[in-house]
Each structure stands twice: as C-alpha cells, then as structure tokens.
Amino acid sequence: MEFVSPEGLRLDGRRPMEMRQIRAEIGAVAKADGSAVFEMGNTKVIAAVYGPREVQNRTQQINDQALVRCEYSMANFSTGDRMRKPKGDRRSTEISLVIRQTMEACILTHLMPRSQIDIFVQVLQADGGTRSACINAATLALADAGIPMRDLVTSCSSGYLNSTPLLDLNYVEDSAGGPDVTVGFLPKVDKVTLLQMDSKLPIDIFENVMQLAIEGCKAIANYIREIMLENTKQLEYRRGI
Amino acid sequence: MREIELSLNQTQKIRLKRALEKLESLSSKANYNSNASVSISDSIPVNHEDGVLKGHGTLDLNGELVATLCGVVERVNKLVYVRALRARYKPEVGDIVVGRVSEVAQKRWRLDIHYSQDAVLMLSSMNLPDGIQRRRTALDELNMRSIFEENDVICAEVRGIQHDGLHLQARSQKYGKLERGQLLTVPPYLVRRRKQHFHHLEQYGVDLILGCNGFIWVGEHVEAKDDMVEDQVSKPEQQNIKSNKNSISLEEQEQTYTPIETRQSICRIANAVRVLSILGFNINIEVIMDTMNLSSSLNLDIHEMLGSEFCVLVAEGEAERRSLTKKKG
Structure with missing residues (x-):
C-alpha cells in the first residue's frame, strides 16, 4: 500500500514531517482535582487526576513518597466497531503501566509522603497515537491539580513507511505493521523517559525517526506550556486581590 | 484554558x-510584575549574587531556578517561591478548617480536610462536652462516638504537623460539631x-x-455555650x-x-x-x-x-x- 504519494502527501493529506492538529483544554471534570482533554487530530483523550489524597489501601502506603496509580481505559464508542471490554485486557494494563511509570518519573513524589495520586485516562476517540495523547493529557491534568513536577513530559510517535520517516501516525498508518516509535520526552532537561518500538529498524534510520518524534514532543511541549500559562493567568486575574 | x-x-x-x-x-495594572505567572519547567529569573533561598515549587536545575508548579512567583526578601493556584489545601498553624470525620480510631478522629492526608484530631486536644479539664479516661475513649461520629462535619484549628501527620485541636466552644446547615x-x-x-x-x-x-x-x-x-x-x-x-x-x-x-x-x-x-x-x-x-x-x-x-x-x-x-x- 502507498502511504506517501509521489507528491509527498500522506493518506490524510499531511506532509511526512507534519503533525496533526492539536488542541488541549484544562478543566473538563468538575469534581476532579485536575483534569484535561487532549486532542491530536481525531484522537481524543480525557484525563482526570485525584489527589494527593489519603491512601485508600493502607498496606500500599509508602512512608517517604507518594503512591502513583494510573488507569487507562477506552470508551466503548471510541473505535470503529464497539469495544466489548473497555478495560482490564492486556493492552490497557500495559498502557496503564507505561503511563504510570512515565508520570511517576517526573512527579516529585518525595514532597507528598504517605499519600496517593490517581490518574484516570480514557480514550474518547481512537485514531492512532492514543498512548502519546494519554501522556500529554495526564501531564496537563497533573499540572492543573497543582502537583509538583520535575519537568513537563510530552509524548509523540513517529514511524517509517515507504522509506520515509513519518511524524504522528494515525490509525491507518499505525496498523500498516511498520515500525512505530513512541517517545516520551522531558524538554527542559532534554532527556528521553519513554521509548517504545514495534518491529525493527536499522540503527541509522532509527536515529532519524526518533529525532523526528523528539521534535514532535518539543512542539507539543510548547503548546502545552502556553495553555497552562494562559490558564494560570486567567485564574489569577479572576480571583483578584 | x-x-x-x-x-x-x-x-x-x-x-x-x-x-x-x-x-x-x-x-x-495592579501587578507591576504582571508576567509573574509561570508554568512547569519555566526558569525564574533571579540574581544569584544576592543569595536566593529557593522555596516551595522551585527546583535548582544546573544552577538555574526552575518552577515545578503552575502559579505565581512570589518573592519575600531572599525567598523565592511559586504559589500554586488550584492545588490541594496547604495547612498552616492556626488556620481554621472545616472537615468531615472519615474514621473514629484509637483516641483520635481522622478528618478529611482536602489535604494530602487525613488530619488527626486527638481526643486529648479537644474540650469535652462537660467542659471539665481532666485526664481522658478509658470510658471517654469508649464514648468517642457520642461526641463525633463518622461523616459529622467539624470545625477545628490546625495545631501543627507531628511525626504521624497533621494535628488539629478544638479547645474552644466555637469549635466542634456543625449541625443544621x-x-x-x-x-x-x-x-x-x-x-x-x-x-x-x-x-x-x-x-x-x-x-x-x-x-x-x-x-x-448556635449560641456558644460557656455555662x-x-x-x-x-x-x-x-x-x-x-x-x-x-x-x-x-x-x-x-x-x-x-x-x-x-x-x-x-x-x-x-x-x-x-x-x-x-x-x-x-x-x-x-x-x-x-x-x-x-x-x-x-x-x-x-x-x-x-x-x-x-x-x-x-x-x-x-x-x-x-x-x-x-x-x-
């Protein structure tokens, strides 16, 4: 199948190095401590953060740091054919774990001992790159909940199809079976916290593909930063003196 | 937004x-430093020669002061800190708080006060309903539920942070159970x-x-009863x-x-x-x-x-x- 046309356009009309339209909104769940909606093209994800709060299961309590928990689920209506079992299967357990580890690495857990932070992410529309979208949404929600973090974590995926590196794969490109690299990145300290890849790539090409994903992460970080700053300013001036 | x-x-x-x-x-107009808002990983401009003290919400990253929260930068003399907006409650000694009893435990009540842990109200740090100052006996301990039960709403004052968490006290008639509201x-x-x-x-x-x-x-x-x-x-x-x-x-x-x-x-x-x-x-x-x-x-x-x-x-x-x-x- 041809994923990049001779004119250099992808199936959805993007250039190979072009990202999908991103949109973020803070404050989607009224009862949560922090919440956010993050969209990448047709992928739409909602995240809610509760805590830091009292540990529900006392045996899990850690005396010098916070316990971070994460639950990933997909809404029944998120995919083309309705999902039978939206959570608890192998795939969502794995993604929950990935998101938890990524977020735990950047939360300053030692500042909130003997407490627990719950992150709930749900995919509302799935069109490839849900993993990245979930991490971005979780970052925003954690920032909204006022949880101290080492740095913003942002995530973006990239792939390699028709001997072209492609940024931010959508569902059709994702299911083509080619290599799919998901990168989680800390822009300020310039470090990678998450790297996942399906199938194989030669090392010299891999470098290019990963660099492309990192560029995508940086672009998302800039956007997220703007959204958070605007939100903070608005809260501040509304409150008044 | x-x-x-x-x-x-x-x-x-x-x-x-x-x-x-x-x-x-x-x-x-009011804020002469209206660009004091920061988001996570923004660097905070400081003059290192003055010897800054880094406070809450800041992190030293390769000699650069970086915010770890979204909020407003506050400067008090040498101290630089970030005041977060929408965060959980950060207790300070002497604060008056309202909380809900989540658990009745040994000699203490645990209260949910929207902090990262439940607050503790010791039986010994509150006035008994009969108003007499005395040692708390085992009988008092057994009768704790007659003072506050689970899900009661209570008003108290922050006493301080001890090794086992945040302690509250209610040593006055104005504190205590809140009803009819x-x-x-x-x-x-x-x-x-x-x-x-x-x-x-x-x-x-x-x-x-x-x-x-x-x-x-x-x-x-309710009239505060002193009699x-x-x-x-x-x-x-x-x-x-x-x-x-x-x-x-x-x-x-x-x-x-x-x-x-x-x-x-x-x-x-x-x-x-x-x-x-x-x-x-x-x-x-x-x-x-x-x-x-x-x-x-x-x-x-x-x-x-x-x-x-x-x-x-x-x-x-x-x-x-x-x-x-x-x-x-």
Whole structure:
C-alpha cells in the first residue's frame, strides 16, 4: 500500500514531517482535582487526576513518597466497531503501566509522603497515537491539580513507511505493521523517559525517526506550556486581590 | 484554558467576556510584575549574587531556578517561591478548617480536610462536652462516638504537623460539631487567610464559617455555650433521649426545628458562595453579602441565583466593585 504519494502527501493529506492538529483544554471534570482533554487530530483523550489524597489501601502506603496509580481505559464508542471490554485486557494494563511509570518519573513524589495520586485516562476517540495523547493529557491534568513536577513530559510517535520517516501516525498508518516509535520526552532537561518500538529498524534510520518524534514532543511541549500559562493567568486575574 | 461552565446566550456571553476583560485589565495594572505567572519547567529569573533561598515549587536545575508548579512567583526578601493556584489545601498553624470525620480510631478522629492526608484530631486536644479539664479516661475513649461520629462535619484549628501527620485541636466552644446547615466545597485558593473566619450574620440568624481549606459552612446560628452547669443538666437528658430513640420528645423537636426564613437565608448564602466559586472570584464575607443583597434586590428566587443571568450580573458587579476600590486606593 502507498502511504506517501509521489507528491509527498500522506493518506490524510499531511506532509511526512507534519503533525496533526492539536488542541488541549484544562478543566473538563468538575469534581476532579485536575483534569484535561487532549486532542491530536481525531484522537481524543480525557484525563482526570485525584489527589494527593489519603491512601485508600493502607498496606500500599509508602512512608517517604507518594503512591502513583494510573488507569487507562477506552470508551466503548471510541473505535470503529464497539469495544466489548473497555478495560482490564492486556493492552490497557500495559498502557496503564507505561503511563504510570512515565508520570511517576517526573512527579516529585518525595514532597507528598504517605499519600496517593490517581490518574484516570480514557480514550474518547481512537485514531492512532492514543498512548502519546494519554501522556500529554495526564501531564496537563497533573499540572492543573497543582502537583509538583520535575519537568513537563510530552509524548509523540513517529514511524517509517515507504522509506520515509513519518511524524504522528494515525490509525491507518499505525496498523500498516511498520515500525512505530513512541517517545516520551522531558524538554527542559532534554532527556528521553519513554521509548517504545514495534518491529525493527536499522540503527541509522532509527536515529532519524526518533529525532523526528523528539521534535514532535518539543512542539507539543510548547503548546502545552502556553495553555497552562494562559490558564494560570486567567485564574489569577479572576480571583483578584 | 478553564472555561466557565454555564449555558449563556449571545448577549450574556458578550457581557461576561467584557466583565472578565475589565477584571483582567484591572489586575494587570495592579501587578507591576504582571508576567509573574509561570508554568512547569519555566526558569525564574533571579540574581544569584544576592543569595536566593529557593522555596516551595522551585527546583535548582544546573544552577538555574526552575518552577515545578503552575502559579505565581512570589518573592519575600531572599525567598523565592511559586504559589500554586488550584492545588490541594496547604495547612498552616492556626488556620481554621472545616472537615468531615472519615474514621473514629484509637483516641483520635481522622478528618478529611482536602489535604494530602487525613488530619488527626486527638481526643486529648479537644474540650469535652462537660467542659471539665481532666485526664481522658478509658470510658471517654469508649464514648468517642457520642461526641463525633463518622461523616459529622467539624470545625477545628490546625495545631501543627507531628511525626504521624497533621494535628488539629478544638479547645474552644466555637469549635466542634456543625449541625443544621450546608457544607460547600470551593477551591482553597479562593479563601484568603484573614483575622476573622467565623461570621455571625445577625440579621439572618446564620453562622458562616469560611474554612481556610475551602470548606465553607453555612448553618443556623448556635449560641456558644460557656455555662458548664447548664450543659451538665442537659447532658443526662440527651442520654435519655438516645436510650429511647423511637419516641422523639417534643422538646427535641423544638430544638432541631429551624424556621423557614432561616433555611431560606442559608440556601441564599450558599448559592451566593456557589456562584462566586463558579466564576472563580475571591470569597470573603463582603463579597458574599454583596452577592446576596444583589439577589434579594432583584427579587430573584433562590434557585434562580444559579442561572446564567445572575452569574453575569455578579461578574459585572465584581468588575465595578474592583474598579471602584482601585480609584479609592
């Protein structure tokens, strides 16, 4: 199948190095401590953060740091054919774990001992790159909940199809079976916290593909930063003196 | 960006937008350092030669001071810290808080006060209902549920942080169980610390407690009972009533009866607080009273206060009020 046309356009009309339209909104769940909606093209994800709060299961309590928990689920209506079992299967357990580890690495857990932070992410529309979208949404929600973090974590995926590196794969490109690299990145300290890849790539090409994903992460970080700053300013001036 | 969750028609949208823009221009004039807002991983400009002390919400990253929270940079002499907005409550010694009992444990109650852990109220750090100062016996421990039960709403003061968590105390008649009223939860950053957190609104017969943790209590006024003798007389009576729960005596009915006017005032004040919290305005007694008076002067029903029209009016009123105080100052 041809994923990049001779004119250099992808199936959805993007250039190979072009990202999908991103949109973020803070404050989607009224009862949560922090919440956010993050969209990448047709992928739409909602995240809610509760805590830091009292540990529900006392045996899990850690005396010098916070316990971070994460639950990933997909809404029944998120995919083309309705999902039978939206959570608890192998795939969502794995993604929950990935998101938890990524977020735990950047939360300053030692500042909130003997407490627990719950992150709930749900995919509302799935069109490839849900993993990245979930991490971005979780970052925003954690920032909204006022949880101290080492740095913003942002995530973006990239792939390699028709001997072209492609940024931010959508569902059709994702299911083509080619290599799919998901990168989680800390822009300020310039470090990678998450790297996942399906199938194989030669090392010299891999470098290019990963660099492309990192560029995508940086672009998302800039956007997220703007959204958070605007939100903070608005809260501040509304409150008044 | 956090949108205000209201269904507005076109004119209301424009009016609200205008009011909020006015507020924005007022606050940007007030803050000489209006660009003090930071988001996570922004570097905070500091002069390292002065020897800065890094406070909450900051991190030293390769000699650069970096924010770990979204908020506003505050500078007090050498100390630089970031004040987070929408975060959980950060207790300070002496704060007046309102909480809900989540557990009755050995010699202590655990209270949910919207902090990262449950707060602890020791049996020994509160006045017993009989008002006598004495050692707490094993009998007192057994009777703890007769003082506070699970899900009771309690007002107390922050005593300090000990090794096993945050401790509260309630050593005065003004603290203790809150009954016959409503508990509202607002984001804690909207409640400023002030000299006065207990308010008795005499014209309505209502008590208003603005807890520093964002829990706000609106309830019927209760006289703080200092007379120990009177208490001792009434206590055995209460026990009698508890022993035969099926027949509620007339006396008790009279005790728990709240007149309809008081109930309406409670609801009106509560809705005023709700409107202010939806709009994200600072919550203090003056603004609550202004909002309440505005609603009664417009002859609005209590339920109409949560409508979009009233919210827009409150926003416009707030813009007006802040611009007036600015001119005076």
